[in-house]
Structure formats: structure tokens, C-alpha cells
Amino acid sequence: MDLTDTDDEAAFRAEARAWLEVNKPRDPLPSGNTAEGFAVNRVWERRLFDSRWAVVSWPEQYGGRDATLFEWLIFEEEYYRAGLPQRVAQNGIFLLAPTVFEFASPEQRDRILPRMAAVEDVWAQGWSEPNAGSDLAAISSRAVRDDERGGWRLSGQKTWTSRGAFCTHLFGLFRTDPDAERHRGMTYFLLPLDTSGVTVRPVDVLDGDAAFAEVFLDDVFVPDADVLGEVNRGWEVAMATTGSERGLSLRSPGRFTAEAARLVSLYRDRGDQGDATLRDAVIRAWIDTEAYRLNTLQTVTRLADGARIGPESSLNKVFWSEMDVALQEAGIRLLGADGERTDTTWMKGFLFSLAGPIYAGTNEIQRNVIAERVLGLPRK
Numbered sequence: 001m002d003l004t005d006t007d008d009e010a011a012f013r014a015e016a017r018a019w020l021e022v023n024k025p026r027d028p029l030p031s032g033n034t035a036e037g038f039a040v041n042r043v044w045e046r047r048l049f050d051s052r053w054a055v056v057s058w059p060e061q062y063g064g065r066d067a068t069l070f071e072w073l074i075f076e077e078e079y080y081r082a083g084l085p086q087r088v089a090q091n092g093i094f095l096l097a098p099t100v101f102e103f104a105s106p107e108q109r110d111r112i113l114p115r116m117a118a119v120e121d122v123w124a125q126g127w128s129e130p131n132a133g134s135d136l137a138a139i140s141s142r143a144v145r146d147d148e149r150g151g152w153r154l155s156g157q158k159t160w161t162s163r164g165a166f167c168t169h170l171f172g173l174f175r176t177d178p179d180a181e182r183h184r185g186m187t188y189f190l191l192p193l194d195t196s197g198v199t200v201r202p203v204d205v206l207d208g209d210a211a212f213a214e215v216f217l218d219d220v221f222v223p224d225a226d227v228l229g230e231v232n233r234g235w236e237v238a239m240a241t242t243g244s245e246r247g248l249s250l251r252s253p254g255r256f257t258a259e260a261a262r263l264v265s266l267y268r269d270r271g272d273q274g275d276a277t278l279r280d281a282v283i284r285a286w287i288d289t290e291a292y293r294l295n296t297l298q299t300v301t302r303l304a305d306g307a308r309i310g311p312e313s314s315l316n317k318v319f320w321s322e323m324d325v326a327l328q329e330a331g332i333r334l335l336g337a338d339g340e341r342t343d344t345t346w347m348k349g350f351l352f353s354l355a356g357p358i359y360a361g362t363n364e365i366q367r368n369v370i371a372e373r374v375l376g377l378p379r380k
């Protein structure tokens with residue numbers, strides 16, 4: 001396989017690089033996990049949209065460029081190479097949108113996608129509950145039919161909603177048939193967070209940012225038009241979201257190859273300080289990010305040939321999350337005592353990387369999926 005850019009891809013890369021160079025904010029963007037930082041990032045992401053760089057692989061009618069997934073990977077490489085941060089719109093554009101493309105009606109697509117691309121609506125993921133994390137099928141938040149108004153009334157509590165404190169909308173799973181078997185009887189709903197009956201309560205975290213939220217729903221009306229996929233088939237819709245999230249869309253290789261380049265540069269500045277294991281850690285991080293890039297090219301090649309992402313997405317998720325921890329840890333070690341200061345970019349990156357084996361489904365759960373559904377091993 002020829003892994004070099006085609007002429008069209010090289011032209012796309014050059015255009016993206018030139019645009020980012022001229023248009024990226026002069027000062028590094030603040031964390032999107034504070035109210036102020038979220039607003040600043042939203043303005044930046046709106047600028048991406050205005051020049052059609054927000055969602056390059058989407059159709060033009062929704063604000064994209066009809067770019068291929070290979071070109072999307074190229075854009076991501078250039079984006080992170082330019083030192084730009086994770087997108088505050090990510091849970092919408094990278095998690096919900098692929099599911100909208102697969103399951104939504106044309107009316108829903110036309111209504112949801114352009115506003116999502118333009119960061120007018122910013123989406124949060126409402127799946128986890130106090131008693132349903134790894135075991136997502138244990139959710140107890142429910143939706144009761146309201147025939148008179150043509151919709152549903154939602155009640156319950158969602159937790160660990162990333163950037164829920166600042167987002168405008170929520171996509172969530174709710175139980176619509178309490179008598180059905182655990183994985184049946186759930187429905188996927190879409191709702192604005194300012195709907196009457198919704199209370200969003202920010203959750204403080206150790207690094208001081210307060211974007212996490214708990215979301216309480218008290219008899220919240222959602223019309224039929226905002227059900228995604230079929231009623232009582234929400235599990236299948238949710239599994240499509242997790243497949244693309246874990247297998248491709250949430251963590252593109254560009255983010256890690258840029259970090260590995262930063263790590264190599266730090267190593268060149270600081271040297272291994274007499275500790276050969278540090279050099280090994282830097283080399284390992286570089287090789288792993290490159291392997292991840294190549295593996296992603298393979299995934300995208302398969303998708304271009306018409307394949308769907310299946311349970312092997314769990315292998316991907318375990319790999320990038322553990323690779324990120326090791327990479328960030330190498331950075332902290334290279335910094336020595338300077339790395340202990342929590343205001344450094346490396347320390348922030350390290351602390352966030354520790355959450356990687358937990359969010360998007362814990363790595364223990366991914367290993368169960370790999371054992372049972374990829375390797376075909378018995379459940380016990």
C-alpha cells in the first residue's frame with residue numbers, strides 16, 4: 001500500500017496547513033472546561049465552520065467539504081500539528097453525528113447537523129447514571145409515553161456529562177419499556193438542555209475545571225421528532241455511537257503524533273539525564289503513535305471498502321488510551337521536578353490521560369469485549 005499523500009491529498013493538506021497558519025489564534029487557547037474557556041473555544045470553532053474546516057468529511061449541505069475520511073485524518077494531523085486543542089464540539093461532531101448520519105430521518109439530519117457544525121448547538125452525552133456506568137444496560141432513567149402531546153416525558157439522573165455545564169443539548173438513553181429484557185426497551189433521545197424540567201448541576205474536579213455535570217430530568221417533555229432511531233431499539237443506536245467513538249472518531253492519530261513530536265523535542269532539550277529507560281520511553285511513544293496512525297489508515301481503508309466498525313473498536317480504545325498515559329508519563333519524567341507543577345501543559349495532559357482508560361467505556365470492559373466478541377472466548 002502506498003501511504004504517501006495523493007496529489008489531491010497533498011493539495012488538501014497544503015490548503016489546510018496554510019489556512020491554519022494564518023487563522024489560528026495567536027495565543028494558545030484556554031481549556032474548554034471552564035465557562036470562559038468554553039466560550040473562547042466556541043468562537044474559534046465557529047471560525048473553523050465559517051471557512052468550512054469544522055466538519056470536513058461531511059456533505060457540503062451540512063457545512064462540510066465532502067472530504068474523504070483520509071482527508072479528515074490529514075486535517076486532524078494539521079490541526080494538532082498547529083498546536084490546537086481538542087474541540088469543545090467533539091461529542092456532537094465525533095460521537096453523535098456519525099449516528100445521526102446512520103439513523104436519523106432526512107428532516108432530523110437537516111435540522112440537527114448544520115447547527116451542530118456551526119457550534120450553535122453543542123452536544124453532551126447523557127448515558128452514565130449513578131448506578132449504570134460500565135453496565136450501561138442498567139440505566140433506570142425512564143421515558144413515559146405522552147400520546148396527547150405526541151412525545152415522551154423523561155425523568156431520572158445522568159452523571160459524568162462531559163462539558164454538560166456549558167453544552168446546549170443532550171443525547172441520552174432512557175428506558176421506554178420497563179418490562180422488556182435489559183438490552184431492549186431503551187430509546188435514544190435528543191433534547192435541548194434548557195427544556196423545562198432539566199436541571200444541570202456542575203461537578204467540581206481535582207484540577208479545578210468545572211465542566212462535568214450531573215443532569216437531572218423531572219418530567220421533561222420530548223416530542224417524537226427528537227427520538228433517534230426506533231423506539232425501544234436505543235441499544236443498537238447507542239452501540240453504533242460507541243463503535244465509531246472507540247474505533248475511529250474520538251481520538252484521531254493526529255492528536256498523538258503531534259504529542260509524540262512534542263515529546264521528542266522535549267527529549268532533545270533535556271536529554272535522558274543518565275536514565276536510559278527515559279530514552280526507551282520516548283522511542284516507544286513515537287513508535288506506538290506511528291503504529292496507531294498506520295492502524296487507523298487500515299480502519300479507514302476498510303470503511304472505504306464498505307465495512308462497518310465492529311467490536312474490534314475495543315482494541316483500538318485500549319491501545320490509544322494506554323499509549324496516551326505512557327506518552328504523557330514520559331513527558332512528566334523528562335521534566336523531572338518541573339513536571340510536578342500542575343500548571344504545566346504536560347501535567348494537565350498527564351492527568352487527563354489517566355481518565356482515558358475510564359471514559360468511552362473502561363478498559364476492563366473493553367478487554368471483556370475483546371475476549372468474548374473478538375476472540376470468541378467463553379463468558380466464564
Ligand SMILES: Cc1cc2nc3c(=O)[nH]c(=O)nc-3n(C[C@H](O)[C@H](O)[C@H](O)COP(=O)(O)OP(=O)(O)OC[C@H]3O[C@@H](n4cnc5c(N)ncnc54)[C@H](O)[C@@H]3O)c2cc1C
Binds near residue numbers: 128133134
Ligand atoms: C473524563 C470522563 C468523561 C466522561 N464523560 C462522560 C460523558 O460525557 N457522558 C457519559 O454518559 N459518561 C461519561 N463518563 C462516564 C464513563 O463512561 C464511566 O465512568 C465509565 O463507563 C465507568 O462507569 P463507572 O464510573 O460507573 O464505573 P463502574 O462501572 O462502577 O466501574 C468501576 C470499576 O469496576 C470495573 N468493572 C465494572 N464492571 C466490570 C466487569 N464486568 N468486568 C471487569 N471490570 C468491571 C470497571 O472497569 C472499573 O474499573 C466519563 C468519565 C470520565 C472519566
